[in-house]
Amino acid sequence: MYGQIVRDGLVNVTGIEDLGLTSPVLQRTSDAFFKEISPFLLHFGMFVPTIIGQCTPEQQAKWLPLAMDLKIIGTYAQTELGHGTFIRGLETTATYDASTEQFILKTPKLSSYKWWAGGLGKTANHCIVLAQLYTKGVCHGPHPFIVQIRDTETHMPLPGIKVGEIGPKLGFNTADNGFLGFEDFRIPRENLMMKNAQVTKDGTYVKVARHGKLTYGTMVFVRVMLVSDMAYCLAKAVTIAVRYSAVRRQSQPKPDQPEPQVLDYLTQQHKLFICISTAHAMKLTSTWLWNTFTGVLADMRDGNTDTLPELHALSSCLKAISTSDTSALIEQCRFACGGHGYMYSSNLPALYSFATATRTYEGDYTVLLLQTARFLVKSWEQMDEGKPLTPTLAYLEQSRNGSQVSWDDSPEGIVRGFDAVAAGRIGACVKSIRKHINNGMDYEDAWQMTTVQLVGAAEAHCRAVICRVYRDETARLTAGCSPGVKAVLDQLSTLYLLYWALERTGDLLRFSSLSERDIENLQARYEALLLKIRPNAVGLVDAFDFRDEVLMSTLGSYDGRVYERLMEEALKTPLNREPVSDSFHKYIKPMMQGKL
Ligand SMILES: CC(C)(COP(=O)(O)OP(=O)(O)OC[C@H]1O[C@@H](n2cnc3c(N)ncnc32)[C@H](O)[C@@H]1OP(=O)(O)O)[C@@H](O)C(=O)NCCC(=O)NCCSC(=O)/C=C/CCCCCCCCCCCCC(=O)O
Ligand SMILES: Cc1cc2nc3c(=O)[nH]c(=O)nc-3n(C[C@H](O)[C@H](O)[C@H](O)COP(=O)(O)OP(=O)(O)OC[C@H]3O[C@@H](n4cnc5c(N)ncnc54)[C@H](O)[C@@H]3O)c2cc1C
Numbered sequence: 001m002y003g004q005i006v007r008d009g010l011v012n013v014t015g016i017e018d019l020g021l022t023s024p025v026l027q028r029t030s031d032a033f034f035k036e037i038s039p040f041l042l043h044f045g046m047f048v049p050t051i052i053g054q055c056t057p058e059q060q061a062k063w064l065p066l067a068m069d070l071k072i073i074g075t076y077a078q079t080e081l082g083h084g085t086f087i088r089g090l091e092t093t094a095t096y097d098a099s100t101e102q103f104i105l106k107t108p109k110l111s112s113y114k115w116w117a118g119g120l121g122k123t124a125n126h127c128i129v130l131a132q133l134y135t136k137g138v139c140h141g142p143h144p145f146i147v148q149i150r151d152t153e154t155h156m157p158l159p160g161i162k163v164g165e166i167g168p169k170l171g172f173n174t175a176d177n178g179f180l181g182f183e184d185f186r187i188p189r190e191n192l193m194m195k196n197a198q199v200t201k202d203g204t205y206v207k208v209a210r211h212g213k214l215t216y217g218t219m220v221f222v223r224v225m226l227v228s229d230m231a232y233c234l235a236k237a238v239t240i241a242v243r244y245s246a247v248r249r250q251s252q253p254k255p256d257q258p259e260p261q262v263l264d265y266l267t268q269q270h271k272l273f274i275c276i277s278t279a280h281a282m283k284l285t286s287t288w289l290w291n292t293f294t295g296v297l298a299d300m301r302d303g304n305t306d307t308l309p310e311l312h313a314l315s316s317c318l319k320a321i322s323t324s325d326t327s328a329l330i331e332q333c334r335f336a337c338g339g340h341g342y343m344y345s346s347n348l349p350a351l352y353s354f355a356t357a358t359r360t361y362e363g364d365y366t367v368l369l370l371q372t373a374r375f376l377v378k379s380w381e382q383m384d385e386g387k388p389l390t391p392t393l394a395y396l397e398q399s400r401n402g403s404q405v406s407w408d409d410s411p412e413g414i415v416r417g418f419d420a421v422a423a424g425r426i427g428a429c430v431k432s433i434r435k436h437i438n439n440g441m442d443y444e445d446a447w448q449m450t451t452v453q454l455v456g457a458a459e460a461h462c463r464a465v466i467c468r469v470y471r472d473e474t475a476r477l478t479a480g481c482s483p484g485v486k487a488v489l490d491q492l493s494t495l496y497l498l499y500w501a502l503e504r505t506g507d508l509l510r511f512s513s514l515s516e517r518d519i520e521n522l523q524a525r526y527e528a529l530l531l532k533i534r535p536n537a538v539g540l541v542d543a544f545d546f547r548d549e550v551l552m553s554t555l556g557s558y559d560g561r562v563y564e565r566l567m568e569e570a571l572k573t574p575l576n577r578e579p580v581s582d583s584f585h586k587y588i589k590p591m592m593q594g595k596l
Pocket of ligand 1: 213309
């Protein structure tokens with residue numbers, strides 16, 4: 001099994017390398033080899049980006065060619081058995097020994113063991129290790145080190161290294177996630193990645209970065225990438241589910257009528273068409289976020305970190321919401337395919353297990369939304385002090401006078417409605433925190449007592465950002481399209497707004513003049529729009545243009561031969577190699593004869 005995985009991974013990687021392509025393409029093409037992920041994903045997805053983001057030019061000149069030519073294979077080992085979210089609580093230490101100009105790595109107890117790094121179990125021979133940096137008796141917090149853990153010739157773990165595979169998981173089972181422990185393991189001083197902080201030969205710590213959190217930069221990059229990845233995963237899942245729903249005929253709503261395609265049921269359209277819209281919404285938002293990200297990087301290259309807090313807040317909530325929505329909607333696609341959606345050969349289980357993992361790794365959902373909430377509350381307080389708001393929070397101004405937004409069910413009006421909900425929920429959080437403080441709580445406790453509302457406020461902010469970006473980008477990109485294409489894409493973006501307006505009627509009643517009659521109108525418009533989209537549903541998923549080799553699905557193949565493919569796959573299963581399993585003779589027959 002593992003051997004096949006590595007072979008396929010290398011065919012994929014070397015094929016991409018020969019074509020001179022980059023890691024996102026690796027992620028895309030690896031889908032033709034793996035239903036889950038390549039064992040080399042962490043190498044290209046985090047090890048290489050960390051060398052680029054955390055190393056000096058001299059260090060990059062040494063390590064980057066080795067990594068890009070696969071002369072070394074790396075991963076990213078930050079999480080430990082005892083800590084994943086709380087990076088400042090990581091227990092692995094790197095203590096500088098000036099007499100030898102080395103760092104001594106230690107995992108002082110079991111909970112300090114690195115745990116989870118993809119590819120660490122059996123594939124990688126190097127890794128990025130986040131460890132608490134000690135020099136001259138002072139701890140300077142977690143810093144990144146590049147560490148060789150295996151002999152590049154024999155692949156044996158180096159002396160002082162304990163490494164292995166963590167065992168089966170819900171998914172990601174082609175990633176050999178591993179554990180790693182250090183017993184007084186020495187590395188050269190130069191293996192501290194020194195772009196943002198340095199240690200001189202005599203052990204003096206020199207802070208270089210203009211911002212205290214640049215060590216967390218790789219995580220911001222991956223969070224930005226994952227929004228795009230989620231769009232891609234959801235597009236695959238809804239392609240499978242819509243194509244299957246066009247093939248599947250079931251039940252008889254009208255006597256003496258043939259069984260209809262299940263795609264003709266309004267409830268099926270309700271399950272699936274939001275998935276098509278959301279895939280588009282996430283893709284357009286991910287491109288917008290990527291452009292924001294590259295803009296902030298450019299600012300930081302000019303020494304300006306002022307735009308980093310907003311990027312952190314955006315990448316945190318968009319990663320949280322895109323992964324949460326995608327996990328839920330891929331499961332909805334599975335539900336829409338009945339029993340056959342539960343078959344591994346449908347590929348929906350693997351897509352779900354990948355997406356639901358992404359809701360956790362690279363930053364847990366709740367934790368990241370609270371990071372965004374921290375930025376929202378700070379922005380509200382700055383607005384109160386008359387300071388300017390960042391672009392994505394301009395809508396807070398409308399809440400300054402506290403007047404209720406009048407409901408307008410045009411697409412632009414619905415977008416403004418979501419702005420009002422976000423502003424209202426952030427304001428309610430600020431009010432709650434201030435109430436608790438006035439009642440004698442300190443700020444930290446007042447914050448903790450408001451965290452349920454803060455998570456909701458961050459989600460509302462994120463939803464408002466997605467709605468606005470999706471609406472604006474659709475208008476911009478369809479300006480040059482044919483009327484027919486423009487009409488269909490406008491239907492999808494309007495469906496997204498109507499769907500979420502109906503999901504959030506409580507908030508809209510609270511923070512806008514939405515009435516019960518307005519809700520009835522929204523529901524009627526939504527249902528009518530589902531019917532309008534139905535004729536184009538298969539064409540819309542075909543437009544995602546997934547080859548069968550990438551979709552890897554008995555239910556979603558282009559030719560629609562679902563039952564034949566299900567049976568073909570069933571007959572391949574090892575249990576069907578012999579008509580009678582030897583377990584019959586060993587166990588069942590003796591049991592039937594009372595001999596067990
Ligand atoms: C942020 C934490 C939760 C807390 O950190 P802490 O140090 O305690 O800070 P705070 O006290 O909370 O805040 C202090 C201030 O710092 C600001 N801050 C915090 N973080 C950042 C940041 N990242 N950037 C900037 N600023 C930041 C914060 O706002 C405060 O500011 P202020 O005082 O309010 O002004 C932190 O502990 C944390 O981040 N925890 C989460 C841990 C985590 O994310 N771990 C990830 C481990 S690695 C992992 O999980 C790997 C998984 C496998 C990945 C596989 C996929 C990889 C490749 C994907 C490539 C896909 C390609 C496909 C492309 C395509 O589809 O096209
Ligand atoms: C498939 C997979 C692959 C991974 N790959 C890697 C890898 O390659 N490299 C790597 O370093 N790591 C990796 N990880 C680890 C991953 O980054 C962590 O699991 C993730 O960051 C969550 O941290 P945790 O496990 O400590 O969860 P915890 O934070 O312990 O979460 C447990 C609960 O505590 C809650 N919680 C925690 N802190 C707070 C708070 N401040 N306020 C409110 N609630 C809170 C969470 O919301 C959650 O409900 C991987 C994980 C998975 C699942």
